[in-house]
Amino acid sequence: xxxxxxxxxxxxxxxxxxxxxxxxxxxxxxxxxxxxxxxxxxxxxxxxxxxxxxxxxxxxxxxxxxxxxxxxxxxxxxxxxxxxxxxxxxxxxxxxxxxxxxxxxxxxxxxxxxxxxxxxxxxxxxxxxxxxxxxxxxxxxxxxxxxxxxx
Numbered sequence: 001x002x003x004x005x006x007x008x009x010x011x012x013x014x015x016x017x018x019x020x021x022x023x024x025x026x027x028x029x030x031x032x033x034x035x036x037x038x039x040x041x042x043x044x045x046x047x048x049x050x051x052x053x054x055x056x057x058x059x060x061x062x063x064x065x066x067x068x069x070x071x072x073x074x075x076x077x078x079x080x081x082x083x084x085x086x087x088x089x090x091x092x093x094x095x096x097x098x099x100x101x102x103x104x105x106x107x108x109x110x111x112x113x114x115x116x117x118x119x120x121x122x123x124x125x126x127x128x129x130x131x132x133x134x135x136x137x138x139x140x141x142x143x144x145x146x147x148x149x150x151x
Contacts (some may be wrong), residue, residue, distance in 0.1 A: 002059040003123065004052045006045040008071075011064030011108040014115055018062065018106075021116050027123065031100035033085035043074040046105075050078030054100055061103040062119055079144060081136070091119040096125035100137045 003022060007015035007038075007089050015032035019029045019130040042065045052134035053061040068085040075083035083103035084095025087110070104122045105116050128134050 001123065002030060002056060002126045004030050004032055004049050004056075004059060004061040005027075005064075006049045007042050007064035007108070008042040008045055008059075008066075009038065010066040013109040014064050014112060017112045018064070018115055018119055022119065022123075025120065042070045046071045046074035046083075047078060049077045050081045050083075050103065051058070054078055054080035059102075060123060062105060062122075063105045064108050065105070067107035067108075067109060068105035072103075075103050075105065082140065084120065085124075086118050089117055089149075091116045092122035093125045096122055098133050098136075099126060099140075100127050100133075 005015055005019055019031065022029050022148040032045060032052065046063055048062045049063055053059050061075070063075060063083070065071045072083045072085040074123040075081050081103050082093060082099055082101040083105055084099065084101040086095060087107070092104060095104065104119060106118060128137060140149060
């Protein structure tokens with residue numbers, strides 16, 4: 001499974017550690033090719049990773065900044081992206097199983113072991129299988145494509 005990963009300057013170390021961990025678990029981890037600066041802007045990483053995941057339907061993305069908030073907001077502006085900011089394994093599971101999220105946003109303020117647990121939970125959790133959850137995701141996609149007529 002392909003996993004795109006990117007981080008702003010506050011998430012560089014967490015990205016490195018998480019990439020190594022996921023590669024040990026046999027994931028193909030692709031770093032997004034934007035050079036980090038002493039101070040950089042998280043949205044650049046989120047947009048570029050979002051485009052990669054949107055164009056590679058069988059992939060996932062992981063974004064890391066200080067707290068994950070900005071990355072998740074920016075990533076969710078990319079068509080085809082459903083990004084969950086997860087602070088726990090439960091958040092990651094719900095993002096996948098309830099909302100079919102394809103991008104995970106993490107905060108580098110959490111310890112690396114917690115980030116590993118969250119990321120692995122996200123990547124191994126199933127897609128929605130209950131009809132009501134599937135319909136909700138389909139409605140979000142329709143709205144995003146300008147096809148939602150139920151308002």
